[in-house]
Amino acid sequence: MESLNLLTALAHVNVEQGFFYVLAAIAIPLAYGVVFDRNVIRSGFLLIGVFATIAGLFFLLQAQFLGLSQILIYGVGITLVIVIALMLTNARQETGMNPALPANVGLASFVSVLVFTTIYLSLRSAEDWPLKNESSLSLPPNIEMIGKHLMTYYALPFEFASILLLAALVGAVMLSKAEPASLANAGDEAEQAVDGTDRV
Amino acid sequence: MNSAVFEIGKFARLTLLWLCIIFGAVWGVSWSIGVLLPAVILSQSGESGRFWAQLLQALVPVVAVALFVPLNTCYMVLAERRLLALFTVRKGPNRVGPDGAFQTVADALKLLLKEEITPRGADLLMYTLAPVIFFAPSIIGVMPLLAAVSGNHPLFTPVNLPTGVFYILAVSSIPVVGVVMGGWASNNKYSLVGALRSAAQAISYEIPLLLSIITVCLLAGTLDFVQIADNQRGSLLNWNILGGGALTHLGIGSPWWSIAAALLLAACCILLFALYVICACAEVNRTPFDLPEAESELVSGFNTEYSGIKFAIFFLAEYTNLFIVSTFAAVMFLGGGHAPFPGLEDACISGLRGLLAAWFGACTPFQLGWLVNSLVNPATVSQVFWIIVKSYALVWFASLIRATLPRLRIDQLMDYSWKRLVPLALILLIAVTFLKELV
Amino acid sequence: MLGMVGRAAEGFYQVCRGLWTVFKHSGRPPTTKEFPDVMPELPGAFRGRLALAVNPETGEHLCISCRQCERVCPDKCIDITAHKSPQTGKLELIDFKIDHGLCMFCGLCTEVCPTSCIINTSDFEMSEYSRGALIYDLKRLTLSQEESAYYFAKKDLPPPKPKAKPAPKPEAAGDAGESLAQQPSDVSQQPGPKAEE
Ligand code: SF4
Ligand code: SF4
Numbered sequence A: 001m002e003s004l005n006l007l008t009a010l011a012h013v014n015v016e017q018g019f020f021y022v023l024a025a026i027a028i029p030l031a032y033g034v035v036f037d038r039n040v041i042r043s044g045f046l047l048i049g050v051f052a053t054i055a056g057l058f059f060l061l062q063a064q065f066l067g068l069s070q071i072l073i074y075g076v077g078i079t080l081v082i083v084i085a086l087m088l089t090n091a092r093q094e095t096g097m098n099p100a101l102p103a104n105v106g107l108a109s110f111v112s113v114l115v116f117t118t119i120y121l122s123l124r125s126a127e128d129w130p131l132k133n134e135s136s137l138s139l140p141p142n143i144e145m146i147g148k149h150l151m152t153y154y155a156l157p158f159e160f161a162s163i164l165l166l167a168a169l170v171g172a173v174m175l176s177k178a179e180p181a182s183l184a185n186a187g188d189e190a191e192q193a194v195d196g197t198d199r200v
Numbered sequence B: 001m002n003s004a005v006f007e008i009g010k011f012a013r014l015t016l017l018w019l020c021i022i023f024g025a026v027w028g029v030s031w032s033i034g035v036l037l038p039a040v041i042l043s044q045s046g047e048s049g050r051f052w053a054q055l056l057q058a059l060v061p062v063v064a065v066a067l068f069v070p071l072n073t074c075y076m077v078l079a080e081r082r083l084l085a086l087f088t089v090r091k092g093p094n095r096v097g098p099d100g101a102f103q104t105v106a107d108a109l110k111l112l113l114k115e116e117i118t119p120r121g122a123d124l125l126m127y128t129l130a131p132v133i134f135f136a137p138s139i140i141g142v143m144p145l146l147a148a149v150s151g152n153h154p155l156f157t158p159v160n161l162p163t164g165v166f167y168i169l170a171v172s173s174i175p176v177v178g179v180v181m182g183g184w185a186s187n188n189k190y191s192l193v194g195a196l197r198s199a200a201q202a203i204s205y206e207i208p209l210l211l212s213i214i215t216v217c218l219l220a221g222t223l224d225f226v227q228i229a230d231n232q233r234g235s236l237l238n239w240n241i242l243g244g245g246a247l248t249h250l251g252i253g254s255p256w257w258s259i260a261a262a263l264l265l266a267a268c269c270i271l272l273f274a275l276y277v278i279c280a281c282a283e284v285n286r287t288p289f290d291l292p293e294a295e296s297e298l299v300s301g302f303n304t305e306y307s308g309i310k311f312a313i314f315f316l317a318e319y320t321n322l323f324i325v326s327t328f329a330a331v332m333f334l335g336g337g338h339a340p341f342p343g344l345e346d347a348c349i350s351g352l353r354g355l356l357a358a359w360f361g362a363c364t365p366f367q368l369g370w371l372v373n374s375l376v377n378p379a380t381v382s383q384v385f386w387i388i389v390k391s392y393a394l395v396w397f398a399s400l401i402r403a404t405l406p407r408l409r410i411d412q413l414m415d416y417s418w419k420r421l422v423p424l425a426l427i428l429l430i431a432v433t434f435l436k437e438l439v
Numbered sequence C: 001m002l003g004m005v006g007r008a009a010e011g012f013y014q015v016c017r018g019l020w021t022v023f024k025h026s027g028r029p030p031t032t033k034e035f036p037d038v039m040p041e042l043p044g045a046f047r048g049r050l051a052l053a054v055n056p057e058t059g060e061h062l063c064i065s066c067r068q069c070e071r072v073c074p075d076k077c078i079d080i081t082a083h084k085s086p087q088t089g090k091l092e093l094i095d096f097k098i099d100h101g102l103c104m105f106c107g108l109c110t111e112v113c114p115t116s117c118i119i120n121t122s123d124f125e126m127s128e129y130s131r132g133a134l135i136y137d138l139k140r141l142t143l144s145q146e147e148s149a150y151y152f153a154k155k156d157l158p159p160p161k162p163k164a165k166p167a168p169k170p171e172a173a174g175d176a177g178e179s180l181a182q183q184p185s186d187v188s189q190q191p192g193p194k195a196e197e
Helices: A002-012 A015-036 A040-060 A064-088 A091-095 A102-125 A142-151 A155-177 A181-199 B002-087 B103-113 B124-149 B164-172 B175-185 B189-220 B225-231 B256-283 B308-332 B342-363 B368-375 B378-404 B410-438 C002-027 C068-072 C108-112 C145-154 C176-189 C191-196
Strands: C050-052 C078-084 C091-099 C118-120
Touching: A015 A040, A040 A064, A040 B175, A064 B164, A064 B175, A064 B189, A142 A155, A155 B410, B002 B103, B002 B124, B002 B308, B002 B378, B002 C002, B103 B308, B124 B164, B124 B175, B124 B225, B124 B308, B124 B378, B164 B189, B164 B225, B164 B308, B175 B189, B175 B308, B189 B225, B189 B256, B189 B410, B225 B308, B256 B308, B256 B378, B256 B410, B308 B378, B378 C002, C068 C078, C068 C108, C108 C118
Parallel strands: none
Antiparallel strands: C050 C118, C078 C091
16 A cells, blocks of 8 residues: 555645645635525525535545535535526526515524524534544545445345335325326415515 | 448457557556656655655556546547448548548547637626536546456556445536536526436436446445456356356255346346446436437537537537446446456466567566566456456447437436336345345 | 336337347448549439530520529529610520529529520539629530530430520420429410410
């Protein structure tokens, strides 16, 4: 493992911290962009960028599995669906709107301050993060462990998950087959509700 | 008849020429910066040069991929055009260079020199970023495959990940973001429709694709490419497409249920392979599923507005993705770099090695022995040879599919994925899990 | 369930058969004709560049300036300049311009021409560097005697009579496609005699 020498040499010059700051410097403007961009779809794409940089942070923490799942599920799957939903709704109406109404601002800032304090306190109170003083290279390759366990020890829960998926699929098929009036009416009502909020 | 054979011969010649160019270049560069330069540095500056030598060695996979991708695309586009010509009883491009060998190089140059146009009302940032996001995963994505395709060559081991399969799956889901981005940013209805179709298609076909790959991983018991490939060592019967060695365990005295399970497992795996091929075609927008860029309805879909180098990048990424899924299939199902009949191959190799040794031995007074050893690693050569054969065979098969099958309608496309492929994938997943235990 | 499996198997079989059929075609010699090296054999009825034929025997220009082609052209790309000759009192052709950039090669003009003067040649290589160069004048349009003879033979047109008395309308040409195409215009031109035939 000659290449590990190189990695340890790099680790000595604290590349990890450097990378952390680089990623943070990318993530924070992107996150601000998500909030402040007037174009909903663009902020959706920026959100994908934020998730990608967070996946990068996971990689830095040697949590490759988490990072990859982050990309696969949040970065691409879910956010993309949201973006597409935004595209299919009429986004042009929204550009004229002002989301920062005074009432909303109060509530929003209250919630964000609350969340920030909670996270900050919980982070500070835990004095010693177990990872903090350890060289991350000495950890067991966690992704391999997860892989092995998933394929052998946890095969049964894994199967249950797949059965759950199957059930969900069957449910989705049933829902989409049950076309009739009741559902269509529900859709209309939802639309009206959306219209109502738009006018506020 | 004669001239038909002649055409096939021409295609074979082109293929040989291009494979020599591609792999000669990749191998030459890898060897010079991975073996030659470090050796020179170490001999010149001793210990102080160790860092640089290692840095160079660490760079080998990146450089190899960066060199491989454009060259390979040039060949694949050419091969596709020639093959389509063969199947439709035409001649194909045959003007630039011998037999048109450099047609695609000329095309690429022309494309790079073309004017770049940004449509009015386009979102410039997104518009520029889209090809990059589309293309970057195909460069990053091949990395973990390198170790498996080169037979775990020491230069390429560092890029092997214990969860290479998962890594590739995660990375290969990114391009669709680029497609949606590009389609939306170019401010064109056709592009947007193409992009939305692409997203719908990618999301619905990713599920059976993932399930089929997961099933293979379950069969192999690992997510590591090198191990998956190594598990299929042996002969044709050990390949995952035939149940990953289930058939070889059978003896005369094995109980009937074991035989039945093994046969069933093999059948399931063949189905899995078919499932994978179908979904992979959909993932890389190949013909029966090329709705995102349906030329006849959407004027090439999400990349309608792109021109010049940005379009070239889209093009590059598309063909690279096709190659990646082919190599992926070769590693996952077709035994990676292992020969179908190893006995035969071993005989050939030892013969060849004897020949080489005799030849080089005759003309090498001194250092050349070391050169030969570092140049030609018979294990690597055989691995790479088989991977090349298998991957390109799959690529050509994709061309055959393109020449044959018409495009699906969008509702058929969705139906096919959700009502047919996903249940099939789930059934296969369960079946393989239990059959694997039974064998 | 079984039916579905059966249909899936059937579909799979059909797809494989299709693939095999296409694959078999790779064993056939290509039908490609490499154009600049091998010139295509075009049929007489091919509608290429327009030209004005001369009488293959005497070399006199066949156009009688009747302007039928000018009138019938849907694109109005024919421009004829003619005047009444003071000596003979007959129409005399001064200039004949066809804008090939505008022409759609429908061949209507060739069908109405009473003297088979204006014809579609088999030439299709007419790229130019400017649009102006696509407007052909009388000089560029008029064929030589040999060329006229060649096209009269190729298109199977009846040889024109000398100009003294205006040549009768050429009858329907030998090949079926042309005669079919000629029918309607013939009827519109000369309803009487056609109906009698
Ligand atoms: S071929 Fe048709 S378009 Fe051309 S000049 Fe004759 S009538 Fe006009
Ligand atoms: S129809 Fe024939 S004869 Fe009459 S003007 Fe045209 S080319 Fe001349």
